[in-house]
Amino acid sequence: xxxxxxxxxxxxxxxxxxxxxxxxxxxxxxxxxxxxxxxxxxxxxxxxxxxxxxxxxxxxxxxxxxxxxxxxxxxxxxxxxxxxxxxxxxxxxxxxxxxxxxxxxxxxxxxxxxxxxxxxxxxxxxxxxxxxxxxxxxxxxxxxxxxxxxxxxxxxxxxxxxxxxxxxxxxxxxxxxxxxxxxxxxxxxxxxxxxxxxxxxxxxxxxxxxxxxxxxxxxxxxxxxxxxxxxxxxxxxxxxxxxxxxxxxxxxxxxxxxxxxxxxxxxxxxxxxxxxxxxxxxxxxxxxxxxxxxxxxxxxxxxxxxxxxxxxxxxxxxxxxxxxxxxxxxxxxxxxxxxxxxxxxxxxxxxxxxxxxxxxxxxxxxxxxxxxxxxxxxxxxxxxxxxxxxxxxxxxxxxxxxxxxxxxxxxxxxxxxxxxxxxxxxxxxxxxxxxxxxxxxxxxxxxxxxxxxxxxxxxxxxxxxxxxxxxxxxxxxxxxxxxxxxxxxxxxxxxxxxxxxxxxxxxxxxxxxxxxxxxxxxxxxxxxxxxxxxxxxxxxxxxxxxxxxxxxxxxxxxxxxxxxxxxxxxxxxxxxxxxxxxxxxxxxxxxxxxxxxxxxxxxxxxxxxxxxxxxxxxxxxxxxxxxxxxxxxxxxxxxxxxxx
Numbered sequence: 001x002x003x004x005x006x007x008x009x010x011x012x013x014x015x016x017x018x019x020x021x022x023x024x025x026x027x028x029x030x031x032x033x034x035x036x037x038x039x040x041x042x043x044x045x046x047x048x049x050x051x052x053x054x055x056x057x058x059x060x061x062x063x064x065x066x067x068x069x070x071x072x073x074x075x076x077x078x079x080x081x082x083x084x085x086x087x088x089x090x091x092x093x094x095x096x097x098x099x100x101x102x103x104x105x106x107x108x109x110x111x112x113x114x115x116x117x118x119x120x121x122x123x124x125x126x127x128x129x130x131x132x133x134x135x136x137x138x139x140x141x142x143x144x145x146x147x148x149x150x151x152x153x154x155x156x157x158x159x160x161x162x163x164x165x166x167x168x169x170x171x172x173x174x175x176x177x178x179x180x181x182x183x184x185x186x187x188x189x190x191x192x193x194x195x196x197x198x199x200x201x202x203x204x205x206x207x208x209x210x211x212x213x214x215x216x217x218x219x220x221x222x223x224x225x226x227x228x229x230x231x232x233x234x235x236x237x238x239x240x241x242x243x244x245x246x247x248x249x250x251x252x253x254x255x256x257x258x259x260x261x262x263x264x265x266x267x268x269x270x271x272x273x274x275x276x277x278x279x280x281x282x283x284x285x286x287x288x289x290x291x292x293x294x295x296x297x298x299x300x301x302x303x304x305x306x307x308x309x310x311x312x313x314x315x316x317x318x319x320x321x322x323x324x325x326x327x328x329x330x331x332x333x334x335x336x337x338x339x340x341x342x343x344x345x346x347x348x349x350x351x352x353x354x355x356x357x358x359x360x361x362x363x364x365x366x367x368x369x370x371x372x373x374x375x376x377x378x379x380x381x382x383x384x385x386x387x388x389x390x391x392x393x394x395x396x397x398x399x400x401x402x403x404x405x406x407x408x409x410x411x412x413x414x415x416x417x418x419x420x421x422x423x424x425x426x427x428x429x430x431x432x433x434x435x436x437x438x439x440x441x442x443x444x445x446x447x448x449x450x451x452x453x454x455x456x457x458x459x460x461x462x463x464x465x466x467x468x469x470x471x472x473x474x475x476x477x478x479x480x481x482x483x484x485x486x487x488x489x490x491x492x493x494x495x496x497x498x499x500x501x502x503x504x505x506x507x508x509x510x511x512x513x514x515x516x517x518x519x520x521x522x523x524x525x526x527x528x529x530x531x532x533x534x535x536x537x538x539x540x541x542x543x544x545x546x547x548x549x550x551x552x553x554x555x556x557x558x559x560x561x562x563x564x565x566x567x568x569x570x571x572x573x574x575x576x577x578x579x580x581x582x583x584x585x586x587x588x589x590x591x592x593x594x595x596x597x598x599x600x601x602x603x604x605x606x607x608x609x610x611x612x613x614x615x616x617x618x619x620x621x622x623x624x625x626x627x628x629x630x631x632x633x634x635x636x637x638x639x640x641x642x643x644x
């Protein structure tokens with residue numbers, strides 16, 4: 001026991017004594033009465049400012065909510081109630097207009113204004129600085145008899161605020177596309193309505209849809225069908241379908257050619273626009289359609305045709321190329337006595353473009369000289385007389401060849417080329433009647449709009465510059481446009497005729513005064529307005545001997561505003577439509593000094609010509625890149641008018 005007590009005492013001795021309160025230290029109550037330190041006073045001021053800011057912001061939020069949300073909403077609901085009451089008073093006075101059975105009657109806000117049942121304007125409530133009235137045409141009250149009592153449904157539209165009552169018509173979905181195409185004479189079956197669904201009433205009966213409009217498939221045109229549906233509150237919806245009645249090209253050709261599939265004679269109505277260029281329809285190629293260029297495009301040596309036709313095909317626009325069908329074209333080797341055949345025994349491999357055969361030309365004959373497939377110029381056919389000779393055609397030959405249909409020439413010579421293509425027969429004719437003044441339009445090409453740049457347009461389109469007609473050759477990478485005049489340069493009664501003179505120049509050179517190139521560049525301004533043209537680099541092809549496509553040995557580059565045509569470029573062949581006289585070509589041969597020109601009858605002439613032999617001038621130039629189209633359609637009869 002004593003040992004236990006001693007242990008306890010020892011623990012007490014080791015315990016730390018309690019801290020004593022100093023006599024001069026203030027008590028807690030005294031501390032509370034003392035003034036706060038300066039730092040604490042500042043902290044309290046910040047807390048007070050924070051509370052004031054919070055209160056101010058809260059006040060602003062309350063004001064904004066009131067001004068922009070609650071007050072406009074309460075004003076709107078008040079006007080909504082007034083609108084409903086006005087409608088009730090209207091029907092109390094006009095009880096005969098109240099609906100019977102399941103019918104609905106409605107009255108618009110506008111009518112209530114007009115009849116004096118609403119005496120004050122309802123304004124869009126959140127517009128603080130301008131007054132805008134609620135819609136008088138889109139706001140209405142509808143009434144229906146339900147369980148023996150009339151129930152009113154009010155829809156008020158005030159800017160962004162509107163009543164919650166169902167006011168939207170059902171959503172109509174059609175079977176098929178919104179735009180359909182039907183061939184002339186074919187039966188049109190309306191695909192009808194797929195579904196009608198309302199946001200309140202759910203799926204509705206498609207048989208209740210009202211269809212307005214008719215389609216006359218015996219007349220080309222565009223027709224509109226309207227599909228109208230109502231929900232249970234008679235909210236109206238309408239969707240439209242466009243139906244285009246067009247002609248199928250192949251069925252039109254069958255009908256026009258009395259089902260033998262070939263156009264004959266000199267002037268059948270077989271004109272068609274393709275890629276912005278004028279063509280003639282030759283006839284059916286199976287279910288597809290074979291077409292031929294209306295005029296010679298260029299003069300080309302027969303043994304260079306394959307390569308040149310690739311160049312030509314590059315000038316067909318992308319949309320038109322989608323319609324081209326690769327086809328086997330007739331190409332035979334014939335004796336002259338067999339050139340009157342209408343049966344083909346040999347064909348090329350499938351290809352995009354070629355030239356007419358004697359079979360194409362013979363089938364188009366109605367009488368000896370009534371044949372649209374015969375040109376006024378000398379044009380190549382696809383058929384051969386031997387390995388190095390091919391046949392060409394013309395509407396009439398002279399002297400000992402008078403009355404012949406075909407003549408054989410060496411393939412190295414340059415004669416006219418009229419490209420032939422085959423296009424899809426099931427495409428639709430969207431306009432035109434097949435005459436030259438109104439060719440068939442198959443929708444593969446659109447004319448320019450006002451302010452379009454000339455440089456964006458298609459090769460082959462026509463321009464009018466001053467009183468002269470020009471044709472687009474190519475758009476250039478620098479924004480200029482290469483163009484060629486349709487006729488030779490002339491005043492009212494005089495054509496510009498020039499020669500090489502006594503110059504010793506063997507080739508075309510616009511830098512030397514006596515040279516044809518110099519005379520063309522410097523005298524053109526006497527006949528045409530050159531303000532639209534700019535100086536541009538031209539390339540003069542030089543050949544070793546015979547001038548043949550792609551066989552130049554070099555090109556000389558010069559700057560000129562106006563030059564002669566290159567024989568192989570687009571639209572360089574004589575058209576004979578503008579009484580074209582002879583004209584010089586830019587092509588020439590270095591070693592033999594051969595000069596080339598086109599004669600008055602549109603045939604290429606060449607030889608070591610006397611310095612005094614004369615040809616006319618058919619100018620080629622480059623339009624300024626700022627030139628724009630003012631009007632016109634780009635056709636021969638309605639060319640583009642340009643300005644800059």
